[in-house]
Amino acid sequence: MQVTSVEANLGFTRPGEVIADDDERGLKRAISRPLDAEFARHNEYRRCHIRDWSAPDQPALNFREMGFESISLAHNEPLQTLLAHIREAGEITPPEARQLRRHLRGSVFPLAHGKCLKLLHVAPEGLIMRKGGPNGLKVDPDVAMGEMNGHDVAINVHGDQDVRGTPLKQMMRGFAPWMFRHQTPGGSNSLSPLVLVNLWIPLQQITRPLALMDRRTLNAREHQLRYALPTESFLDRTEEMRMNDIWTFLHDDAQQWFFHSHMAHDQAYVFDTLGEPHGSFILPGEAVAERLYLQLQLLRKRLAAGEAVERPLAAVAELPADTTAPLRQAIESMANLVATAPVDKVGQPAVDVWLARAAEAMDSVVRKSLEMRVVALLLPNVWPFNRATRA
Ligand SMILES: [Fe+2]
Structure with a gap:
């Protein structure tokens, strides 16, 4: 019989880590901590009810309202061959990363409610492969973290990017909130068709799956926290862009969580880079x-x-x-x-x-996944909007 939900721990920011933000947006912030052995102490693991959205009678996913949705990659055979190869090798090379971006650029994927997502640009920075053993086991303890490889799975619930923070602020000279559709405690833009999404491809994930929150169940004002993440251990950036402004979250019983128990690389998640809460967890067993x-x-x-x-x-x-x-x-x-x-x-x-x-x-039983940032258009799923422009 299919298990329709699991009880498992997700990592949140401890309430004691919350401070007032000082940039007059009236938001809350979590204290920045170095990514060292002590890092995990500033989190708390809370038991959450996480539903398998592939089980019968679960709600259909919906990018616009829930913040995430799945798309099918099955039809693209060269892409599937490439992904199978990366899965077996357990790492991604720079030529494979270029191929991957080429396969995806210009593709159009149908979404719920008559929408489609057209991928315009896959960012070179932020394309990473993650690997994690069962129950938190480090499978390659000697491999150093590089720009694309050697990344463990993310243990904390987080949102990847603050639309008003570094590096978007510098890269887009403050125009990012006007250009990108977003929803944050500091303001929203629900008019722009331009979105910044994470494309998350599970190479295999029968352990350490990704959990995503139905964003409608998030009280952003109370539970979404600004967080400055130091990046020097994995990115080569200038001093001004050394800290990445992301989001972390406080736990709340009202939050609803989803995962998929047997998702492979014929499917991928697209989720809002600008705040969709997500993180990996350890499954029972x-x-x-x-x-x-x-x-x-x-x-x-x-x-x-x-x-x-x-x-x-x-x-x-x-x-x-x-x-x-x-x-x-x-x-x-x-x-x-x-x-x-x-x-x-x-x-x-x-x-x-x-x-x-x-x-x-x-x-x-080793979780392997690929993720990348994509600038995309959220359009009506009708011609000519849904026409792919393949490279
Ligand atoms: Fe993330």
């Missing part, structure tokens, strides 16, 4: 997936080195009732591989087969 991942990792290391190994004791405890079907399946295959590890066949061909299957099973 991921602790078991992590344990099996580590057992398989150790077995692989020893068997590949031709060392004698002992099979660990069966580790699958009872899974939480709201473990999603794809995660349950992945856990079962990993448990099966642990149970059938060829411990008495060291040096025989059966070991190679098992090693390959174990590597595949471990990889399947």
Whole structure:
């Protein structure tokens, strides 16, 4: 039976971190903290009810009102081939990033309520790949964070950009709020067809999925906070643009959250870069997936080195009732591989087969996603507005 919702922790700003903003917009701000080992202490994890929008009887997504929607990428075969390749490689190269932008530029995607989204420009900055192991496990602990690769998944609920803040303020000389459609505690623009969206492509996400808030359930004045994020660890910017003005959020019981339990790269999210609250979370059952991942990792290391190994004791405890079907399946295959590890066949061909299957099973529980910023037009889904202008 499909799990229609899960109870899981989302990371919010602690109420004690809130200060008054000093730029006379009457807004609230959260204290900026360095991105160090202490960073997580300034957040609080709150239990949230997160609904799987792919389950029956869930509301249809709607970019204009909810702040996010899904689009289909299935029809674009060269794009699908490219995404499959990036997923397998576990990283994106600069030529692949250029190809990806070329495939998307000029594309038109239908949205709810007779609208469509035409992608005009995919920004070179901000195109990143994220990877995260089950239950918060770091899968590539030695890989340094670069401009596109080596990013862990985002653990905190946030909104990516303040339309009145850095860097949009400098890049557009203060005109961004007039040009881009937006909705913030400091003012809105619901007339412009020009939008700044995040295009978020899940390469695989049966663990650490993205949660997005139905923006109609957000009390922005009370719970949306300005936040200056230091960027020097991953972006090469001038001193004036060193801080990125983003949003963080306080938790409130009225907020409604959504995720998708088995979304792959034939679909993507588009969501409002200028404030849609989103963040990743750990699904019920991921602790078991992590344990099996580590057992398989150790077995692989020893068997590949031709060392004698002992099979660990069966580790699958009872899974939480709201473990999603794809995660349950992945856990079962990993448990099966642990149970059938060829411990008495060291040096025989059966070991190679098992090693390959174990590597595949471990990889399947690593969350991988691509995200990029796109300038797009929100138009009526009728000709000639919905005509694609492919490069
Ligand atoms: Fe984000």
